[in-house]
Amino acid sequence: MIGAATWRAMLGATPLQALSAALLAIFAVLVAVPELIAPQSPLAIDLSRALEPPSSAHWFGTDDVGRDLFARVIHATRITLGLVAGALLLAAVLGASLGLVAGFAGGAVDLVAGRLVDVVLTFPPIIAGVVITGILGPGAGNLVLALAIVYTPLFFRIARSGALAESRRSYVEAARALGFGEVSILLRQVTPNVLPLVMLQYVVLFPLALQIEAALGFLGLGVAPPTPDWGSILEQGKNFILVAWWISLWPGLFLLASAFAVMVFGRVLQRRLGVA
């Protein structure tokens, strides 16, 4: 007697997980080859076709200067997700390295790094993001910098507590007794054991960072206008919301779908690693 539920359990996939996997595959394609899916130019202006609702010619409609929204939203996938992925990678490398050293070495390094991290954490993430991009000015570079600064502390904390726990384990003591240097123990023994936690943190933080990226874009603090980015398209759509809802609908749906897919993936990972 093997029912549908058993099959699902054996495959390890609930409907939500299957949906998330499918969405992840679709987004991977959109990031890799957007021009194959949407051959139209995301930048070509055609004022004679401004604010057209969705049709067979323009599946997602057109914006206020007649650009094809399908092309813009599809091409934005790589830019938006790429910016978030890059910013988080920067935060992960910086935060994890600092955290590993702070947790393993302790002492003054730990104290100073800990206080610096506290400074960033005094602000809700979105406010820190607004302050940084607001002061430095809009643009992709500053957006990445802001997101990296906001999320570095969270990687720091995970890596620090991981390294702290590992440094008390007997294998570290054994390595010391065998005459390995501290740097070598940190790099070769402790780091590989903490790395999975850092990677998990990356996946868990991704949907949150995506929301902040979109919010900053929506406030006009993100990617500069002609470049397609989900948050920036939403900012543009805000002014036409009651006459052209379609400008705002699609980028929001794509944001929702990608955040959803990564979130479900993160939960599966958490369960696999036994941290949930």
Add this chain to the structure above:
Amino acid sequence: MLRFLVTRLASACFAALLSSFVVFLLMRAVPGDIVAQMLGQSGSDRAAEQALRGFFGLDQPIHRQFLDWLGQVVQGDLGRSWYQGKRVTLLIADAFGVTFEVATATLLLATLIGVPLGVIAGIYEGTRLDAAIQAFNLVGLSAPVFWVGLMLLVGASAFLAWSPPFAYASPSEDLGDNIAIVVLPVLSLALLQAAAYSHFVRDCMIGELRRDYVKAAIAKGLSPAQIYFKHALRNILIPLVTFMGLILIQILGGTVVIESLFSLPGLGRLILSGIQGRDYPVVQGALLFVVLVAILINFTVDLLYGMIDPRLRP
């Protein structure tokens, strides 16, 4: 416990001080201060530039400016806005009234929706009902708050032929208009936070129902209602209170975006317009205020611990 509270408060205040200084530095480190904005591109008038810098105190060394500002702050004076000339404390008080209204209404609504949903999902773990609630949670957590706001605007206009008034009215000016203008922002924020609550409460509930005392209670013959509400729910109160603090801080952040969308003159808008105009006293004052509110929320959460769980009392 008391020592713990004091240490935490002290380290939080230290962080607030340090973060004020960082913001102070950051704003002055980038080109384009208020003087440059006032004089515009044509501003080649050296004398006028000097005079204005002197007027705003921008000709002083940075540490001097910071100490002057700090000296005022300690006396409860956040200075005056460089644009409007009004006291920053008054601007913050007005703006916070708006943000406070939105935040408390959101917290209330999110709690009323999220907690019961989470409890139900936890009790009926693994059923279709649980799956539906989980799907709601995931969608709520994934949907950008401001996008939900935009879609609510579209929906209200298309299906109800209704749109909120343009100008903000305080509850004392016009209660009807006030409710009409805050209802959509509150709904958009509450969806996300209700989902966060429900997700969290579900996990807590499931964890609690697997504990040994629940088995003992079942064996003792207690009714399910007694087990769920008298035992399990009571035990998840502590994590719930911590989470409420987190949510409140999240809402505070969320208002920045939602206020800009719905033209609410709250704290978020004050910070945003202050940054854009390089109105340093407003930005510094408002940010310090936000940080202090966050510290206060965390402190209250710590205090509530002791009230809920006598074991944690000093």
